[in-house]
């Protein structure tokens with residue numbers, strides 16, 4: 001049943017899940033100078049809420065409360081922390097409809113996709129509730145007979161987590177899940193564009209028994225909050241998902257206090273379709289990889305590389321599939337493509353498309369703003385795109401699929417790797433030998449073979465080159481929040 005945004009936000013308000021204050025030391029607080037920022041629904045432009053606009057002072061208090069909470073939270077047994085996380089997971093799932101509605105309201109993605117994000121986001125909390133109990137150390141065979149050598153893994157301490165707007169829940173849970181599981185405490189700064197989902201998730205964390213200070217949420221003045229987190233010697237780790245430009249700034253600013261840093265930055269994902277691919281599988285996989293969240297994910301296919309022999313057939317079948325995508329308000333039944341996050345995002349897409357067309361690319365379908373107005377953009381396929389066009393170098397972050405022609409497997413690998421980014425890549429081929437050759441040669445952190453949707457909490461997610469540092473999800477994700485301590489016991493031969 002289609003719903004309207006107005007009645008959804010009224011219902012959410014009365015459910016107690018639409019919170020507007022920050023969370024510091026277990027208390028919901030306004031900003032100290034009572035400043036607020038507005039949160040908009042990108043599909044309608046309507047203001048959903050005024051939320052606290054916080055800065056340096058509030059962040060310093062959040063850090064202090066996290067630092068204090070670390071002593072007790074880190075000393076709980078893994079089993080005790082696990083139970084709290086499991087309760088949080090259960091509450092996130094119990095409220096998945098409301099959380100999904102919040103995501104659609106503030107981010108725009110279709111409700112079904114938003115509820116999918118809640119299940120995906122919650123899965124990190126469940127996974128790390130389980131993984132908490134598996135942080136094993138080591139006993140090392142000693143180098144001298146009177147010694148015993150041990151390795152302990154211990155939580156790094158207070159973590160600052162800075163997250164973007166495209167996955168308002170999942171980008172938080174994949175950081176906070178392993179952080180809390182390992183015994184760290186966290187100050188989260190969600191995007192100012194989508195703070196409401198973060199605040200609702202934090203409310204459910206309190207209900208689950210996450211103690212005051214173990215999880216704080218501050219939002220508002222991003223540079224001030226970032227500076228406070230980065231300059232504090234009490235914050236031992238920064239974990240960030242967002243643009244490459246901001247990620248580099250944060251990495252540099254983490255240097256004076258030598259913080260541990262995890263970065264998940266921009267991508268420029270190739271989807272490579274070989275002549276020997278199954279056409280239907282390649283169309284379905286590339287469609288999913290390109291148009292999820294209207295193209296606004298860092299693993300979205302940014303360049304579709306298609307081999308000579310299948311190029312025309314693929315272009316036709318893919319365009320037909322794109323034609324069937326339904327653009328509209330995320331609350332309307334049947335919508336598969338919501339709006340872009342804001343007008344700047346649409347202007348960027350327009351610039352990229354103009355640039356490509358001026359250099360000889362041809363639009364097959366789409367290529368302009370949608371008649372619905374606002375920030376809706378038509379799902380677009382462009383052919384004859386080449387490497388001198390901006391869209392083959394930079395992240396489009398919108399519903400535009402550029403088709404690039406290649407001749408040989410070597411060409412495909414060279415073009416695919418010719419970028420500073422290295423997050424996700426997709427290949428479509430029916431040859432097992434080719435798929436091994438190509439995925440081994442691709443300079444990427446994630447590769448999908450005959451599949452366009454590959455993210456899961458049980459597998460490591462992260463990039464190489466300038467796409468970032470570290471991995472999120474899976475058993476590897478836990479290491480990002482742990483320090484290794486070596487202990488040498490001497491004089492062990494004495495009776």
Ligand code: ADP
Pocket residue numbers: 162163164165166189190191192222223224225226227241242243244246247249
């Ligand atoms: P996006 O393109 O996803 O908006 P950004 O890198 O601009 O990418 O934003 C990702 C997150 O980083 C957001 O929470 C944003 O508020 C935050 N951010 C942006 N600039 C800074 C900064 N100077 N210091 C700390 N956080 C920042």
